[in-house]
Amino acid sequence: MKRQYVSSLAESCYHDAEKLLGETIASRNHGLAEIERWLCKEQPNIHMQNDVRYIIYFLRTTKYDVDKAKRKIFMYFKIRADRTEWFQNRDPFLPELQELLDIGVFLPLRQKDAHNRQVVIIRTAAHNPKRHSQDNVFKVDKMILDLLLYLDETISIYGIVAIFDMKHVTLSHALQLPPSLIKRTVESWENYPCRPQLLEFVNAPIHVNVVLNVFRSFMSAKMKSRVKISRRGTHVSKVVNLPPELGGTGDSYHDLTEHWKRKVQEHAFWFAETEQFKLHLS
Structure with missing residues (x-):
């Protein structure tokens, strides 16, 4: 057709x-x-x-x-x-996904930056590693990213800026990311139908460099060039009003969490419908 x-x-x-x-x-x-x-x-x-x-x-x-x-x-x-662990059983009403939606692990801002780019905040240490699997965290991340692309075509033109808020990151969080999982994650980033313009890691303690270096080792040269690490503040604050938790006066993490949980739940049928879209091996 x-x-x-x-x-x-x-x-x-x-x-x-x-x-x-x-x-x-x-x-x-x-x-x-x-x-x-x-x-x-x-x-x-x-x-x-x-x-x-x-x-x-x-x-x-x-x-x-x-x-x-x-x-x-x-x-x-x-x-x-x-990656069935990320792209199947994407029912936002499953208890394990409800908990992560309540926490707010992936929060797109509701205003674009000065370059019309979509800014998303990825709270890498908001979840409890003893309670929440990293695969379910990634599943929720990708559910919201997929919904963003479905709702807003302009993202495919202007791209995405990702801010990784690493506040309160612990060794337990790092241990959830073996090299094999990091490799799969980067492979997914590289092939997603959106344009990552900047990957900025903020509130990153020095010891996290070990994990970040593993991420870099699997990235293309182009993606490596777009990685920034900020010990204080963020470069993006110059072009967009960030949440108070990152020094701005925009919507709080709590408000953004409530907004995106509601949006995801409203599209529960859409998530179920999209599980069929994949390579079907004969």
Whole structure:
């Protein structure tokens, strides 16, 4: 079935998409046609959303390099099939997920920064390692990120800034991240249909450098160049109003937690429906 892209963003967004990503009507139509043909003829086992925006998302992440987009699409849907611990049983009303939603481990801000980028705060040490598995933490993180991309197409143009708040991180938190899990995590970041522009680690004690160095070892050169470690404050505070917990006057962690828990619960049916989208091995 041929999917059609319907322009729905402000004209200024398409102007920025051309400037930042080389997107034009012609490049978009060509890329879309090539990916559609490839999915139909060569990759029938990839079960992808009918929402054509997802193909556009991958094209934007690769600045319309169609071959790179194909590789990312294949890897992304393979990861969704392989990592069942992250992408299956995504019922927000499960007790173990309810607890993490109540804690607020992944908190997108409700205002964009001065560059129209989506800022998300990842509270790496908010959960209790003795009670909450790291895989369930990652599951909730990805549920909210997926919902963000579904609700807001502009993220695929301007990208994401991730602030990792490491306040109160302990050895028990670090021990939840063996190299094998870190490798899978970075692989997922590298192939997600969004554009990470900055990964900033704040409130990071010196001893956490060991774990951060393992993360870096699995990153591409481009992603490594976007990692910042801030002992005090954050570079992002210059371009967006952060929560009081990070020195700003924006929405608090509590308010953001309540907002995103409600949003996730409202989309419980959508999460169940999207579990089918993955590489189906014959």
